[in-house]
Amino acid sequence: MNREPGTVQKALRQSMAWIHTWLGLIAGWILFAMFLTGTASYFRPEITRWMQPELRAKSVSAAQATEAAVRHLQATSPDDEQWFIYLPDDRTGVTRVFMRARPNPDPEAPPPPRRPEVKLDPATGAPLAARETKGGEHFYRFHFQLQLLHPWGRWLAGFCAIFMLGAIISGVITHKRIFADFFTLRWGKGHRTWLDAHNASAVLALPYHAMITYTGLITLMLMYMPWPIEANYRNSDNFAVEAYGRDAEEPAAGRSVPLAPIGPMIGAAMHEWDGAAPRTVVVRNPGDAAATVTLLRSPAGQLDARAGSIVFSGTSGERLSASQPPGPAAQTAGVMLGLHLAHFAGPALRWSFFLLGLVGTAMVGTGLVMWTAKRRRPAGNADFGFRLVERLNIGAIACLPAGMAAFLLANRLLPADMPGRADLEVEAMFWTWFGLAALSVLRPVRRAWIETLTLSALAFALLPLVNAVTTDRGLLRSVAAGDWLFVSFDAAVLAMSGLLGLAAFRAHRASARQGRASTRNAPGRPSLAA
Amino acid sequence: MQPDVLMLAYAAFAGLAMAMKRHRPMSGNGIALSPRALRLGGAALLAFSCLVMLHRIGPGQGAVAWVGSISLAAILLVLLMSWRPTAAFVLAVPAITLAALFSPISSTLPVGSGVKTLGEDGISTGKAGEAVGLLFVVAPD
Structure with a gap:
């Protein structure tokens, strides 16, 4: 075997192109949904706030919010084993508390029911009443659990992420002219345009794509690859203790001693953290002689998502220990x-x-469309695989945005006090998404693209309107009140609507061009337009 | 926000793109710089934008923010180039001018306080004026 280096290179590139095409296609539809909902999840607390328009954010100090929450907890659940207080920050604007009851001493007794989280006014500690919703949490969870049963959604998301990483690497090797084509984007040239758009969106943001794919994989690394821990630790909990430190687990002493004020502990912790604020306060055995208060530092302002913690005595306020x-x-x-x-x-x-x-x-979207653009034959493709890909592309790319908009619309249109409304909102997303995708099969492909994209654009355009009619926080009032979260939300959904509308318009124009080209050609002659 | 880094990166990529034969605007419209100078200038601006970011918010987050900013600047440039190529290149001039207005002040002060003091600082306008003068040579008329 004495092959020229050029031949080897060509063969490598061809095999990489094959890998890129098929990895990308198989995982593409799920990856598109993961990318879009994950992107929305950058604004997880903001989406939640938009979905509970009854609540207005208040900014109070961490110490003040903690004291207010403790007053509420002491009045409502003084005998619990643990209180979790999630402090408000400038993005969430409300305090959230979660209480864990003391386990029943009788081992036969069923465990106490898990109580739902309660939202509190940061300043007064009074419970806040707002419509039931999953909020931004829904997009976030869907992004890596895909609304499937645990753990299958996470496994599927992980497989898709591995395919994505493979597609990025094989794509870079396949792309012959990364630097020569760096600034190239030509419109109106059929499948060449799709290739340009795919290359530009991939190459220009390549560091981001590689980062987000790789770090996403690493996030669930211990689930995909549990063996290193299994091989080294008989009990995998020991690994967590060694890696992240032990949580306070002291049993209650049974003597009641009032809880020391937490404000000074927060002051001491913030001093130790160079001014960084706590994010969570965990009170264990409140009102007991063995009470402890653990302050978890907010990771805001540092790249590491895991920040340290300090444990104080709940009776004397003395600093007991801190995480390594x-x-x-x-x-x-x-x-x-x-x-x-x-x-x-x-x-x-x-x-x-x-x-x-x-x-x-x-x-991801341009890659998916390119698969069909490259294979489309002027006379029409009869094979099942091609038509399946075409239809799945419409279902994923053009119908998912309508589903996401439906989730937000349902939040405004369902009665605020309706029981089970949080689940209905989620159902609205999937019924709209899959229902629209199923209906679009009844239409010719080009019409289906135009119509589903138009519907998605309309659904997003409706949001500011429906919001203005159903709440007192419409765009004009938000601008007047300087409520920039609501203003930005309306601006963002209108921008999404504009993008989808532009896509629908361009699909319409391409379709019209195609139509003219085929009537010009004699019947039976293949059209030259792409 | 580090808008000046975004604008510097935009101008840097515009220089790099203009240095390429495929993207260079037709001759005879005032481009006085050779492809080599454009390439070097673009690379230097890009490196400078990196230094500004690292200096301002530290090496860890600075590197992350810089890579994100230049990616966005490049995407913005390519989108504009695909639509109005000349305008895309001409925009590099106000971009770098505004960046010069922002940079000298805000990089020496803690993040966020830059904008408030704009105008109190005599140096900034001098620098900006210089930058504008310099760039009219580069700009296609």
Whole structure:
């Protein structure tokens, strides 16, 4: 065997192109949904706030919010084993508390029912009443659990992420002219345009795509690859203790001693953390002689998503212990998670990541469309595989946005006090998404693209309107009140509507061009237009 | 927000694109710089934008924010180039001018306080004026 280096290179490139095409196609539809809902999840707390328009954010200090929450908890559940207080920040605007009851001493007794989380007014500690909704949490969960039973959704998402990583690497090897074509984007040239758009969206944001795919995989690494821990730790809990430190687990002493004020503990912790605020307060055995207060530091402003904690005595306020600084491996994992979640990012960087996420969505979408654009025969393709891909593309790319808009519309249109409304909102998304995809099969492909994209655009355009009619926080009032969250939300959904409308318009124009070209040609002669 | 880094990166990529034969605007419209100078200038601007970001928000988050910013700047440029190529290149001039207005002040002060002091600083306008003068050579008329 004495092959020319050029031949070898060509063969490598061809096999990589094959891998790229098929990895990308098989995982593409799910990846598109993961990219789009994941991109929306950059604004997880903001979406939740939009979906509970009854609540207005208040900014109070961490100490003030904690004291207010503790007053509420002491009045309502003084005998619980643990209180979790999630402090408000400038993005969430409300305090959330979760209580865990003391386990029944009788081992035969059923475990106490898990109580739902309660939202509290940060300033007064009074429980807040708002419509039931999954909020931004829904897109976030769907992004990696795909609405499937645990753990299958996570496994499927993981497989797709591995395919994505494979597609990125094989795509870079396949792409012969990364630098020569760096700035190239030509419109109106049929499948050449799809290739340009796919290349541009992939190459120009390549660091982002590689980062988000790899860190996403790493996030669930222990689930896909449990063997290193299994081989080294008889009990995998020991690994968690070694890597992240032990949680306070002292049993109650049975003597009641009032809980020391937590404000001074927060002051001491913030001093120790150079001014960083706590994010969560965990009170164990409140009102007991063995009470402890654990303060978890907010990871805002640092790349590592896991921040340290300090434990105080709940009776004397004395500092008992603090988490060890993380080892290099734990810190690496924390930074990977942090990069993926982008909680460290301020508004500007978060918007940048959001836009790059949309570029990633476009990369997957253009790749999917390119598969058909390259194979489309002027006389029409009869084979089942081609037509299946065509239909799935419409279902994933053009119908999912309508589903997401339906989820948000349902939030405004279902009565605010309706029982089970949170699940109905989620159902609205999937019925709309899959229902529209199923209906679109009844239409010719080109018409189906135009019509589903138009419906998606309309659904997004309706959001500001429905919001203005059903709440007192419409666009004009939000502008007048300086409520920039609601203003940005309306602006963002209108921009989405504009993008989808532009896509529908271009699909319409391409279709019209195609129509003219085929009538010009004699019957039976293949049309030359792509 | 580091809008100046975005604008610097935009101008940098515009320089790099203009250096390529395929994207260079037709001759005879005022481009005085050779492809080599454009390439070097673009690379230097890109490196400078990196330094600004790292200096301002530290090496860890700075590197992340810089890579994100230049990706966005490149995407914006390519979208504009595909639509109105000349305008896309001409926009590099106001981009770098505004960046020059922002950079010298905000990079020396803590993040976020830059904008408030704009206008109190005499140096900034001088720098900006210089940058504009310099760039009219590059700009196609």
